[in-house]
Amino acid sequence: MSKPDKKVTIKDVAQLAGVSKGTVDRVIHNRGEVSAESFRKVQEVVRKIDYKPNAYASLLASRRHYRITCLMPDFEGGDFWEIAHRGVLRAYEECRDFNIGVQVVRYDQFRVESFRQACSDTLADLPDAVLIVPMFREAATEFVTELAGKKVPFVFIESKLPGTPYLAYYGMPVFESGYLGASLLLRNSAPAEVACFRFHRSGDALSNTASIRQDGFLHFIKQEKRACRLWVDYLYPSDCAQNTEILDRFFEAHPDIRHIIIFNSRAYIVAEYLQAHGMGDRILLGFDPLERNVKCMKSGYLDYIIAQKCETQAYRGVRALCNLFVFKTTPASADNYMSMDILTAENVNYYIDLPNE
Template sequence: MSKIVRMKDIAAMANVSMGTVDRVIHNRGRVSADAQKKVMDVLEQINYKPNLIARTLSSSRNYRVAALLPDAELDPFWRSSIQGIQQAHSEHSQFGITISYHFFDPYSGDSFRQQAHDALESGPDGILLAPTLRQEALDFAGICREQQIPLVCFNTYIHELAPLAFIGQDLHQSGRLAAELMTMIAAPGTILVTHIGEQVQNSAHIGAKETGFREFVREKGSSHFEVNTVQLESPSRSGFKASLAQALETHPHTKGIYVTTSKAYEIARSLEELGKTDIRLIGYDLIDENLTHLRNGTINLLINQNSDRQGFLGISYLTDHLVFQKPIPTLQYLPLSIVTRENLNSYITSQEVN
């Protein structure tokens, strides 16, 4: 068994006082060069490793983290991400972590740029970013590199950002999974890949999902299903239901709709009003609005992206990097969870327990 080396032992070995050892270890107060060399030689000899947690708790150093993500008032999907960030903050605040929140309009590049500017102005030691707008995120990541600010990303993986770490799901695989599920529950016919309020060209997450979806259908179900893409305006604008009705009129043999975001409830609501509830519907995430339609059967399946866990890990990884100088995973994919009306209650219970 290894012997525990106490401060008094180090002092005796270096032939200095305990006060001198304390000042050298904690880098405080004045110590002569000769005394410091004696102590450092002993520390090297015994392979001394400081208790990082104890040292951090005794330190007055604060670490500022800026969280830059879409506004949950405009898209309720982000509520759980914020909850995960807040939970991580409550656990890590004892280590001097403080968080400033910078919420942008997920449909506005100007809003992203303004909030990104404000995040940088806050003087952060690290940044947690949800890079839903591709070009704006690339520009912002470039500034972070120039200013040597550690950047951790979640939700949307963009290789060119080269972040310190990414937490989220394999979006391409997510699209393939959605296609596999759709081909199992929908009758042969047309499937609509539906994007709501976002442009594929600048929204990496929905583009990757559609690519995966089409790839699976092409490989496995091309003789039974035709895939078409429908771009719908934001539901906040008038005419949303009419535009969906027009899409269904254009594609009269539609048997399934795959919604690439958390807004499946918007489609479900319109399908109910249009009397089209026989169309199979798959979307994302366990937000309250989706759960209502999952329970009544208008939404058939939800793929949970564990957004709360993404936010929690993002702050945890930045804490490990900034405070403890610990290595962190560069790529952390979370499981793809399939939730139906039948397993919903047990799934929610298991999440609460964990």
């Protein structure tokens, strides 16, 4: 068996070019003054032997420290964004040895002013790259436009803003996920009415993700020529008493509605109401296998969950930015879609999100 080829080092390049290792380093990394003749010799050798510097060693030697800011919604234990945060931490653990720091700037996903403040703080600190959840479409567009003007690369997760120069998007196809939700609820039935519960946000701002999913849901109804009306009402993210009053009024006004959809991860709010009121004859669909959602599914009050591998998308988003700095590489595709996984009571126990896939 022949011996493997010896790896070419910066010392070999220096010897072949007849210059010092320091001169080779300055030419390769474009640092410091080098004579025209030395520059020509080094470049000629590099081309001839196809020398490629070690990306890790080069980054460490440069002593350049890169900062990535992750703009994400705040969370409590068991929330959707706690799961995504695990993906950010996993990516950071893999990249921190290469002079890359990751910080998370949180905002209240139900207050557009909180999101704007987080954007303002990020711009004032001006990191080298940003991972962002564009919860509020208008404010997020303004923010990434400023990032682009400052040549700061950014990655979207969960939803994206078409027409902006994002480096990459990691998440499910959002419009199609709303379409899929409609198909699951309506394909084998023909209800005249469907209930949709969304959540109040400040300043009449709407969730980018939920709005796009609703568009996909309505597109299915239009495409299938269904005579089906979507009734939309609004709940509060953490006011149980007020939500009970809203749901009481809604079902008193619409006693015949049997099909319900929630376009975010809080389907458990409605499922727990249905369970408390013995309304097990409703068909409810929501998103994301949070612990409370799964519990409701097992008890029979949440029929479908569409899952989107939230830990994986956060992990891959941060890794894409790390690879940009370490390897100087960009993702092969700007749009990197996660699978839309349909969970039921029969398979929910076996669902696994693998962030290193």
